[in-house]
Amino acid sequence: MGTPAEALILDTHSPAETAELGRCLGAAARAGTLLALVGDLGAGKTLFVKGLAAGLGAGAVTSPTFVLMNLYPGRLRIAHFDLYRLEKPDLPSLGFHDYRDDSVVVMEWADRVDERLLGDHLRIEFEVTGEDSRRLMFRASGPASRALLGSSGLA
Amino acid sequence: MKILGIETSCDETSAAVVVDGRDILSDVVQSQIDIHRIYGGVVPEIACRAHIESIYPVVEKALADAGCTLAAVDAVAVTCAPGLVGALLVGVSMAKALALAAGKPILGVDHIHGHMYANKLAFPDLAYPCVSLVVSGGHTSLYLSRSEIDHDLLGTTTDDAAGEAFDKVAKILDLGFPGGPAIDRVARGRDPGRVVFKRTVPENLDFSFSGIKTAVLYRVRGQDAKKPMALSSPERADVAAGFQAAVVDMLVAQALKACARTGARRIAVGGGVACNSWLREVLAVRAAKEGVETFFPPPRFCTDNAAMIAGIAYPLFKAGRVGDLTLDAVPTKVHRG
Numbered sequence: 001m002g003t004p005a006e007a008l009i010l011d012t013h014s015p016a017e018t019a020e021l022g023r024c025l026g027a028a029a030r031a032g033t034l035l036a037l038v039g040d041l042g043a044g045k046t047l048f049v050k051g052l053a054a055g056l057g058a059g060a061v062t063s064p065t066f067v068l069m070n071l072y073p074g075r076l077r078i079a080h081f082d083l084y085r086l087e088k089p090d091l092p093s094l095g096f097h098d099y100r101d102d103s104v105v106v107m108e109w110a111d112r113v114d115e116r117l118l119g120d121h122l123r124i125e126f127e128v129t130g131e132d133s134r135r136l137m138f139r140a141s142g143p144a145s146r147a148l149l150g151s152s153g154l155a
Numbered sequence: 156m157k158i159l160g161i162e163t164s165c166d167e168t169s170a171a172v173v174v175d176g177r178d179i180l181s182d183v184v185q186s187q188i189d190i191h192r193i194y195g196g197v198v199p200e201i202a203c204r205a206h207i208e209s210i211y212p213v214v215e216k217a218l219a220d221a222g223c224t225l226a227a228v229d230a231v232a233v234t235c236a237p238g239l240v241g242a243l244l245v246g247v248s249m250a251k252a253l254a255l256a257a258g259k260p261i262l263g264v265d266h267i268h269g270h271m272y273a274n275k276l277a278f279p280d281l282a283y284p285c286v287s288l289v290v291s292g293g294h295t296s297l298y299l300s301r302s303e304i305d306h307d308l309l310g311t312t313t314d315d316a317a318g319e320a321f322d323k324v325a326k327i328l329d330l331g332f333p334g335g336p337a338i339d340r341v342a343r344g345r346d347p348g349r350v351v352f353k354r355t356v357p358e359n360l361d362f363s364f365s366g367i368k369t370a371v372l373y374r375v376r377g378q379d380a381k382k383p384m385a386l387s388s389p390e391r392a393d394v395a396a397g398f399q400a401a402v403v404d405m406l407v408a409q410a411l412k413a414c415a416r417t418g419a420r421r422i423a424v425g426g427g428v429a430c431n432s433w434l435r436e437v438l439a440v441r442a443a444k445e446g447v448e449t450f451f452p453p454p455r456f457c458t459d460n461a462a463m464i465a466g467i468a469y470p471l472f473k474a475g476r477v478g479d480l481t482l483d484a485v486p487t488k489v490h491r492g
């Protein structure tokens with residue numbers, strides 16, 4: 001094993017493959033794992049979170065766009081944020097810090113916040129490359145997210 | 156029995172006084188829509204501040220319009236779930252303060268149950284069992300309602316809510332916020348068969364609207380969703396009409412399937428999307444063909460209002476489902492495991 005991967009690009013060819021990447025990260029996630037998802041409407045973010053939840057043994061996932069955050073019980077609690085409706089989200093007032101350390105936090109539309117406020121996190125950018133194909137670009141910002149990427153089996 | 160109801164789960168600050176779950180003495184709704192339109196959606200920090208500013212005058216006006224005082228009210232009811240937590244807390248705190256100060260019982264009401272009760276307010280003779288379809292920006296669910304206060308969940312969206320899909324598609328089409336009325340308006344008079352989107356109808360009674368949202372995106376911006384929108388106004392209207400027809404077909408298909416499976420002969424629709432003119436038309440026609448009766452409350456009872464909260468509190472009170480001052484706001488929906 002060399003140095004844990006810092007960045008990774010993976011192409012998927014079906015919604016099931018995109019969800020599977022989420023499942024792999026869910027299986028490897030630990031308390032304090034933070035995934036920052038970036039990508040346009042329909043890029044597969046919520047689908048990826050469904051996979052992530054499956055990897056954590058959690059049940060149904062629905063879009064939190066309207067309520068801004070959903071919690072799901074699983075092997076670890078999942079806090080699923082969606083910043084779509086917010087121009088300038090204020091993380092403390094969303095309750096972000098209540099879940100940051102003891103849950104797996106996954107945040108859609110994470111580009112709406114300054115990533116320096118997030119701490120050690122795995123940023124995942126979703127690019128639409130075709131009707132069912134997507135390109136996922138992973139970038140670890142610190143030791144914990146590097147270790148996650150390494151242990152996920154994706155690299 | 157006179158009940159003061161308070162509703163602050165999203166972007167409307169509302170208070171109402173309703174007698175015996177039927178007679179609406181007052182119903183005051185202070186909408187924040189103009190503030191939120193600037194941002195293209197409801198902004199929670201702003202919603203909370205607006206609720207705090209409005210709640211006291213709104214409650215005072217509801218009491219004044221009803222020609223009564225707090226002392227003359229028999230109970231206080233408030234929406235305690237689900238919604239934006241900060242927004243819910245404003246109403247819950249106000250209701251608890253009023254109940255404590257005036258020595259009145261307090262009742263916590265589920266917002267979704269309130270939407271279903273809107274039909275009882277509009278149609279006091281509505282009988283049970285019936286299938287209830289609640290469609291709004293945050294919810295899309297089917298219930299078997301055994302009474303006005305007992306509802307069994309039959310199915311729910313597995314991704315986006317129908318109203319959320321309307322909002323997002325309106326944004327893709329650059330039609331403005333809120334998306335539902337905007338799409339309804341431009342789609343009127345257009346041929347919904349000109350642009351056809353695939354209907355996703357799960358075998359069970361769930362819904363899925365994320366696929367159609369993505370399909371609209373491709374239709375408008377090309378296969379990689381990157382091309383800038385180059386549609387003329389009539390083309391946009393056709394996409395809007397095709398999208399609306401597809402969503403309505405999915406809602407109608409599942410609602411009628413719910414009737415077939417439960418044996419219920421009535422469908423009562425509630426929530427903001429119940430205002431949609433195409434849904435009203437199509438559901439009424441198709442349900443009639445199957446001998447199913449449909450109920451749609453008037454638009455003012457479809458969107459968020461406190462009359463439905465004060466209304467349902469009466470049967471809740473009679474059933475002994477009374478809360479106390481430990482009542483708390485519960486923001487998230489209950490997720491099925």
